[in-house]
Amino acid sequence: MAALLELDNLHFSFPGFDTPALRGASLRLEAGQRVALLGRNGAGKSTLLLHANGILRPAAGEVRVAGAPLVYTRRGLLAARRQVGLVFQSPDDQLFSASVAQDISFGPLNLGLDSSEARRRVAAAAELCDVSDLLDRPTHALSGGQKTRVALAGVLAMEPLLILADEVTAGLDPWMRHQVFAIFNRLVAQGTTVLLATHDVAVAQHWADLAVIMDAGQIVVAAPPAQVLATPELRRLLGPSEPWSEAYDTTAQ
Numbered sequence: 396m397a398a399l400l401e402l403d404n405l406h407f408s409f410p411g412f413d414t415p416a417l418r419g420a421s422l423r424l425e426a427g428q429r430v431a432l433l434g435r436n437g438a439g440k441s442t443l444l445l446h447a448n449g450i451l452r453p454a455a456g457e458v459r460v461a462g463a464p465l466v467y468t469r470r471g472l473l474a475a476r477r478q479v480g481l482v483f484q485s486p487d488d489q490l491f492s493a494s495v496a497q498d499i500s501f502g503p504l505n506l507g508l509d510s511s512e513a514r515r516r517v518a519a520a521a522e523l524c525d526v527s528d529l530l531d532r533p534t535h536a537l538s539g540g541q542k543t544r545v546a547l548a549g550v551l552a553m554e555p556l557l558i559l560a561d562e563v564t565a566g567l568d569p570w571m572r573h574q575v576f577a578i579f580n581r582l583v584a585q586g587t588t589v590l591l592a593t594h595d596v597a598v599a600q601h602w603a604d605l606a607v608i609m610d611a612g613q614i615v616v617a618a619p620p621a622q623v624l625a626t627p628e629l630r631r632l633l634g635p636s637e638p639w640s641e642a643y644d645t646t647a648q
């Protein structure tokens with residue numbers, strides 16, 4: 396069976412910048428995986444994720460979703476985004492509608508769902524992300540963590556097979572972080588794959604079943620976390636780690 400997502404030897408430089416942000420990055424993800432994407436600031440994590448649903452187009456290499464090469468037309472991109480949902484590192488880049496409700500319903504309506512199905516999905520996603528009481532608020536009048544939760548709700552409402560979450564847990568309070576891991580775990584149990592870009596090595600150790608390390612625009616390793624963390628050269632790439640906290644429960648469903 397084809398992999399859920401294949402990033403095949405991607406090369407990319409931002410226009411006007413000489414140093415490539417991706418230098419032959421390859422990654423293969425299957426259904427039902429919990430993936431931690433690690434690597435230093437500037438390693439290329441966000442750039443890689445922006446390629447996975449076609450927001451950025453590689454100069455060379457190929458992106459395949461469920462075996463089919465991504466087609467960079469309106470239709471092709473919509474088809475890819477139906478399956479691959481991306482929660483941006485900065486929610487301000489993601490939220491653009493006047494109200495929270497409009498923002499969360501944008502994706503489902505864009506998929507061509509009828510309005511009652513779209514409403515059902517928006518309500519369910521808002522409930523999960525604990526933003527039901529914010530639906531009438533303008534998106535600019537939210538706290539950082541609230542914006543992240545709204546951005547996540549917008550992606551969940553699309554019901555994608557693969558969720559790419561770019562450092563979403565970093566700005567959340569401990570209750571919401573717990574809730575987000577519970578949401579992720581429930582989705583993974585249903586066969587969804589969740590990839591979380593993070594600087595928290597403990598997340599890789601205690602939550603992920605696949606640890607991916609990027610460095611200088613390349614994937615250095617994609618392997619079970621125990622194996623990655625037991626390898627001193629790889630461990631060094633991640634820097635010093637903080638102690639694991641009991642409050643940081645990544646096992647809840």
Ligand SMILES: Nc1ncnc2c1ncn2[C@@H]1O[C@H](COP(=O)(O)OP(=O)(O)OP(=O)(O)O)[C@@H](O)[C@H]1O
Pocket residue numbers: 409412415416434435436437438439440441442443484
């Ligand atoms: N909009 C942009 N224009 C030009 N260069 C960029 C832009 N965004 C990122 N870069 C560069 O591309 C490289 C990869 O950046 P990227 O944001 O993918 O890193 P990252 O691994 O997500 O880092 P972080 O942990 O800080 O989020 C870096 O060298 C960065 O300076």
Ligand SMILES: [Mg+2]
Pocket residue numbers: 440441442484561
């Ligand atoms: Mg980033």
